[in-house]
Amino acid sequence: MSQLNNLFFQIIDNFPNGFILFDENANILYINNVFSKLLGYEKNLVLNEKKLWELDYHINSPELFERKITNLKKIRKSNRFSIYVKNDGTLYKCQKQNFAFESNGNQENYFFSIIDDKTDTILDKDYIFIQKVLNEKIDSLKIPLFTIFSSISAFKLKNELNLPLSNEEINLNIDAIEKSATQINDLINTMKP
Numbered sequence: 001m002s003q004l005n006n007l008f009f010q011i012i013d014n015f016p017n018g019f020i021l022f023d024e025n026a027n028i029l030y031i032n033n034v035f036s037k038l039l040g041y042e043k044n045l046v047l048n049e050k051k052l053w054e055l056d057y058h059i060n061s062p063e064l065f066e067r068k069i070t071n072l073k074k075i076r077k078s079n080r081f082s083i084y085v086k087n088d089g090t091l092y093k094c095q096k097q098n099f100a101f102e103s104n105g106n107q108e109n110y111f112f113s114i115i116d117d118k119t120d121t122i123l124d125k126d127y128i129f130i131q132k133v134l135n136e137k138i139d140s141l142k143i144p145l146f147t148i149f150s151s152i153s154a155f156k157l158k159n160e161l162n163l164p165l166s167n168e169e170i171n172l173n174i175d176a177i178e179k180s181a182t183q184i185n186d187l188i189n190t191m192k193p
Contacts, residue, residue: 018094018115023108026052026065035115038094040087057083057091072100073109082115137187144180151177 009030012019018035022028028046036043039055046055053065072078077099084092095116102109151173158165 018096019112020052020115021110021112022052023110024069026062028052028055029110038086038092038115039084055084057085069100069109069111072098072111076100082113084115137190140187141184144183147176147180 012030013032015032015034018038019030019032020028020035021030028050031041031043031046036046041050041055051062051065053059053061059065059068077097079095079097082094082096084094086092097114097116098111099113100109100111154169154173155165158169
């Protein structure tokens, strides 16, 4: 049986997705190599030092962990978006599946999560969203820029034709340019981090 256990953990250790096993007290009992690599933690540090709520951004306290586990015991399986806190303090966004199972021998509940390594997909979705926002912002620049260029063209045309500009025309064009410049400036300020 121990040979079978060793084989099982070799398979899980080389599984293409992250894997974490924990108990009802949030003690982390096992992580595979992919989980360790995705979050940048050494296995020994996680197994000996961390509780699940220290890694899971959405379950960041013992009380919240207890509520989530109580719910998972009832439904036995869940699939959801999650965020983990990496060793360097940055956040890792992923899709994960949570499972609950009861050990037949000692009636204890154990839980495990399989973390899909879909970083590229998440980055692609983020890129598409950011691209959409940028396109909307760029589109909103078209009218103010058109107004500025039209006003400048009107000044140049009158100048080339040696036609005098009335004070009303000057003020109207300056007001249009000023208003458009303000719109552009406001947009630039909203885009700053």
